[in-house]
Amino acid sequence: MYRIDLNSDLGESFGRYTLGLDDQIIPLVSSANVACGQHAGDPMVMRDTVRMAADAGIAIGAHPGYPDLQGFGRRDMHLSPDEAYSYMLYQIGALQAFCAAAGIPLRHVKPHGQLYNHAAIDPELAAALAQAVRDVDDRLVLVGLANSALVDEGRKIGLVTAEEFFTDRNYTDEGKLVSRNDPAALIRNEEEAIERVKNAIRDGAILSVNGKLIDLHADTICVHGDSPTALAFVRRTREALEEDGIAIKPVGAR
């Protein structure tokens, strides 16, 4: 039976500042990536988010990012591999304590923002992040962009990895994301987007931006709950997948 994980970046509120409709997206997804207090989130938000996700029975992962709250982890920062490794341990560990307190295991780790983007193309950084995940707990699933350096480096050291697919993005013939600067970057038709997901899940292949059939594995899809429109699209995607007999399950779950 075919299966897919729907993941969402949660726990991005901070202090007085609220971001995302976390309580509304949680029932629609199978995995939560919880911000760890460096690019977003704070200890109280982490506690509440982990409890909500635990109550809903979905898988919980860490979503570590650059230590840049003002830039939300989306600004480029140069960290040495050693620094990146240390920031990863710090953030994964912090979240793990909230999981322990909630009586559930931490399941996966997915880097955030520019850390995710850099780790997709920089093998040295990717290796540092993968090593950090393994050093905390070698049963953790490492989530990265499909066909990325992060996934490669994770596999090399024996981690279970999950490849993330972007439903609304076009891919090059080499299986990389078409740059956002290119007008062809985005797929704006929702039905088309959903069809592509199904192909990726069932065939492990999609059509590239040039119409070429390329290998593209989809273990998990990132969905967003920051607006009613976004939530509605998640609902439609989920229904379409389930109608086709595709199970919605966390990565690594049996």
Next chain:
Amino acid sequence: MYRIDLNSDLGESFGRYTLGLDDQIIPLVSSANVACGQHAGDPMVMRDTVRMAADAGIAIGAHPGYPDLQGFGRRDMHLSPDEAYSYMLYQIGALQAFCAAAGIPLRHVKPHGQLYNHAAIDPELAAALAQAVRDVDDRLVLVGLANSALVDEGRKIGLVTAEEFFTDRNYTDEGKLVSRNDPAALIRNEEEAIERVKNAIRDGAILSVNGKLIDLHADTICVHGDSPTALAFVRRTREALEEDGIAIKPVGAR
């Protein structure tokens, strides 16, 4: 056989800023309390400190503090019990990941600065801190001021606790620290200070500032390595204890 733990607050450097002669104090103590990045320390410092302590074979504990780097956790802050609980989980978990990466267990938790001071006298805050420790791992030893609310609350929920003794401070008839505002707060004679430690270890009792014999348990003593003078005093203390047949061992160790 009599025994005592010598603990020191380590890993208080931050980025470009170095604090403490950590490499020189580590061989002299049995336990390290490692700062967790909120009042002092950063992920790189935490990694290095945990590795150094692990190599030396001493016990490693978390040293969580108020989230106030500029004030070094020494300024009063009002946190609700819920907030304090969440900050504790965050910091203990972060350090735990570095311990996991170093292949050693986290052994104890000792709050820092004003968080320590408030938890000594505020039962509600103390209960929140104790609960956080238990929720992360109920085998962790909770270290608090002798005769404090923190130790009481830890015991109530079944934690192993360790009472910290200050060698250079006078105590009231009630077993509390004489306030620093009182000229009699400090014991300036080193020989006298060392004698008091021995009494506390062997008899569980010392003379109060008024000359009354009071119960005072000493499981662990905090020593400082921030100057050559301080290091010399630690060496003398350690020698004096060992000459008397008192073993220097981490709290909870067999």
Next chain:
Amino acid sequence: MYRIDLNSDLGESFGRYTLGLDDQIIPLVSSANVACGQHAGDPMVMRDTVRMAADAGIAIGAHPGYPDLQGFGRRDMHLSPDEAYSYMLYQIGALQAFCAAAGIPLRHVKPHGQLYNHAAIDPELAAALAQAVRDVDDRLVLVGLANSALVDEGRKIGLVTAEEFFTDRNYTDEGKLVSRNDPAALIRNEEEAIERVKNAIRDGAILSVNGKLIDLHADTICVHGDSPTALAFVRRTREALEEDGIAIKPVGAR
């Protein structure tokens, strides 16, 4: 002719986080208190907020707070008078640069949150804040709670001060705010609230919670723009005042 200033706390967004409907409240008020990056706000938000307020022709003031972004400046922190003085200089100066770049003067300073509350009752802290304001520019207007230590200390050193009136709060016979813990703290009837403002403006007196006529000066009223409901109340208040011939003008303006 009677007059009053309507002030609002603006520029409280931070990085990816948006707070307040600043563009909608600006046309309704005569003064903006702009957060200075320590409890809320960041340099980009400060630049945008100052430009918006400058374009609208309203008076701009600094809204310095405790250095506690995670607590939004609403948690108690103990700062020594020297520390409070230094944080004030820092924040006022930072905002002043954005005013200089926009070609307009900084007009006033109103402390935020718990810094405001403490300065209302702690003369030593109040004196430190007032001194900071004078040391930056002795033409700045110091805004504080009516009948507060902050206003007193500002006057003592020759600053122009403005007393802030809370339309939705009851006052004791001594002219202090009834504590929020008291069920009688809030005035929930909007018409009553508006009548009280008018009395304060015209008579410099209102009825206390016990029905006693007490002196209460109102130079400025704090209004909120964080929701459509709040904005509607500001509109009604403004209209009611203008219908009564009360001019809406910044403090200190001619």
Next chain:
Amino acid sequence: MYRIDLNSDLGESFGRYTLGLDDQIIPLVSSANVACGQHAGDPMVMRDTVRMAADAGIAIGAHPGYPDLQGFGRRDMHLSPDEAYSYMLYQIGALQAFCAAAGIPLRHVKPHGQLYNHAAIDPELAAALAQAVRDVDDRLVLVGLANSALVDEGRKIGLVTAEEFFTDRNYTDEGKLVSRNDPAALIRNEEEAIERVKNAIRDGAILSVNGKLIDLHADTICVHGDSPTALAFVRRTREALEEDGIAIKPVGAR
């Protein structure tokens, strides 16, 4: 008469953390670049540093850096020109308030660390920094690397600029610093270093790393006070210059 400015980066302590022998270097230099609380420094340190420098009668400048305390402003960060502009205003303004409180003017601005390095080679970033300086006060002197984009962009908009010379570095035929990765980057002989300074001051020219005579203007030299050895070198440099009749004066002073 020939002249030169000796500048030093001061006020880099933070909270409990002390850095630099500021009180010992101040009597040896003519200008202080004071950290502004984003990469180093805090409001209390800024107040103390400005007071010390004001008492010594040396010129005070702002030393703004990337908002990265953990990396001391030495890690690469990508800021858009708009962001860089805003961070500059914020930091310059903050320091200006401490100067106002000390009754002295702010004289110059010199970016710190990687912000300085990037602004030396990136005209768009350099233009944003120069504009920020002018928008705060167009009489401020902009200090940048000799032959840099920052100096060029400052001149274009009419700022007085000062070119900084590095006594211990070799220069390429194009007047750029030889990269630190090149073994020839550093001049290790102190006498040679001092001779080069004199040449740069008197002739506006030095020998490049290839022995070619190149134009190199030296308005100011950065000296360091972080160790007794460093202080001794500053003393020798200062004496050597004064013996040759070269006056030590702040940039822009008459």
